[in-house]
Amino acid sequence: MPNVFGTPHKGTGHATQGGDPADSPGASRFGNHEQVVFCQDEASGLRAIIAIYSTALGPSLGGTRFFPYASEDEALTDVLNLSRGMAYKTALAGLDLGGGKAVIIGDPAVDKNEAMLRAYGRFIQSLNGRYYTACDVGTFSEDMDVIARESDYVTGRTVAHGGAGDSSILTAFGVFQGMRAAAETVWGRPTLRGRRVGVEGVGKVGHRLVEHLIQDGADVVICDVNEAAVERVRAAHPEVEVVADTDAIVRTDLDVYAPCALGGSLNDETVPALKAKVVCGAANNQLAHAGVEKSLADRDVLYAPDYVVNSGGVIQVADEIGGFNFDRAKARATGIYETTRKIFALADDEGVPPAVAADRLAERRMTEIGRLRTILL
Ligand SMILES: NC(=O)c1ccc[n+]([C@@H]2O[C@H](COP(=O)([O-])OP(=O)(O)OC[C@H]3O[C@@H](n4cnc5c(N)ncnc54)[C@H](O)[C@@H]3O)[C@@H](O)[C@H]2O)c1
Numbered sequence: 001m002p003n004v005f006g007t008p009h010k011g012t013g014h015a016t017q018g019g020d021p022a023d024s025p026g027a028s029r030f031g032n033h034e035q036v037v038f039c040q041d042e043a044s045g046l047r048a049i050i051a052i053y054s055t056a057l058g059p060s061l062g063g064t065r066f067f068p069y070a071s072e073d074e075a076l077t078d079v080l081n082l083s084r085g086m087a088y089k090t091a092l093a094g095l096d097l098g099g100g101k102a103v104i105i106g107d108p109a110v111d112k113n114e115a116m117l118r119a120y121g122r123f124i125q126s127l128n129g130r131y132y133t134a135c136d137v138g139t140f141s142e143d144m145d146v147i148a149r150e151s152d153y154v155t156g157r158t159v160a161h162g163g164a165g166d167s168s169i170l171t172a173f174g175v176f177q178g179m180r181a182a183a184e185t186v187w188g189r190p191t192l193r194g195r196r197v198g199v200e201g202v203g204k205v206g207h208r209l210v211e212h213l214i215q216d217g218a219d220v221v222i223c224d225v226n227e228a229a230v231e232r233v234r235a236a237h238p239e240v241e242v243v244a245d246t247d248a249i250v251r252t253d254l255d256v257y258a259p260c261a262l263g264g265s266l267n268d269e270t271v272p273a274l275k276a277k278v279v280c281g282a283a284n285n286q287l288a289h290a291g292v293e294k295s296l297a298d299r300d301v302l303y304a305p306d307y308v309v310n311s312g313g314v315i316q317v318a319d320e321i322g323g324f325n326f327d328r329a330k331a332r333a334t335g336i337y338e339t340t341r342k343i344f345a346l347a348d349d350e351g352v353p354p355a356v357a358a359d360r361l362a363e364r365r366m367t368e369i370g371r372l373r374t375i376l377l
Helices: 072-092 114-126 141-147 168-187 204-216 227-236 246-251 292-298 312-320 326-334 336-350 354-374
Strands: 035-041 046-054 064-067 098-105 196-200 219-223 256-259
Touching (some): 035 072, 046 072, 072 098, 098 114, 114 141, 168 312, 168 326, 168 336, 219 246, 326 336
Parallel strands (some): 064 098
16 A cells, blocks of 8 residues: 555554455455545644545444554554444444544644644535544544534534533443343343443443443442542442453453453453353444354353444434434433344344344445435435
8 A cells, every 4th residue: 555645654553453345355445435535734744534434324424533553554444444333333323324434643642733633624524514523532522623613514522612522421321221132132121130240441431331230230340450440430339349350350250241441352362251141331343353253152142232332422423413412312322222132133033143133234224224315306
């Protein structure tokens, strides 16, 4: 892959996960993506890539990741994978939105500046509504406020600027709804009462998930590499058990394991050690590689697909597009319970792991609803 921007790169490495059709030998570098846009503004240091996977269901939506990619190639691989994932997520969230994503190449702590964000905003505006952006790793609501000074297609802004604010509220709520559906499938009742749930990572989403679980009557076990995050939970709920790390939590006698830290929690080491009967958490890309979903099914562990149960956040920022209404967004996030049940039922009917069933359902919706655009208006 030539250096499209024609500029040198520096920075740290970054591992990406997930399969993309673009990865298969002989396939087009851009897989099935509709549009990939390289944006550069030398004076401000902006180098960004916007990838639109699909607009079959509507304008594409997905956050902007600001990251010190080691190379352009790495940035491109990441944005292609992420935008594809967003198309599946928005499809199953029942939104009239497609999937896209963007990356800005650089270290957000050093390179981010007003001119760069505004230049980026002008590139988004030039797509005329084919792509809506939001926050992701390295970008915050305050950055969205700046980008929005140049573009009408920005969500995830601060409440003071008419935005929806912290998306972790509905993300945690949605994960809890997915977990209720899993509990019903495995134990017959849509509640976590009396169940032992291990939450790995009690940051913005994880600590809110703990609140839902305790309210529902679950026993909660947590771990986090950040002592302050653990203390915040313990201060509010001294009854919560704390274990050392991921290694310990997967080996704990749990009913449910909820990965809410980083991706790749489900891998060749953790899956054979898992005691839990259900996996349902907020983290993106929980399956370390293709085939892990089958290992889970073979061990009779019910896996609630990550991008389905963690879609409360995208539901929240999507609602902002028409003027944010929390109750309306929460009602839609409640639907994650039904969608997760539907996926488990389809997995059962078609004899495939839930991750495969979720992909099929998403593709079905993109095809069936996307087809309606062929009716001339
Ligand atoms: N915030 C959202 O709305 C949202 C939406 C969808 C998906 N997600 C995903 O959910 C996950 C959590 O998001 P968040 O917003 O709560 O992030 P966060 O950074 O606030 O919280 C993550 C927590 O995990 C901890 N952690 C990191 N590595 C760990 C490890 N090895 N073991 C245990 N704990 C570890 C961190 O210390 C932190 O407290 C991420 O994977 C994110 O991509 C978040």
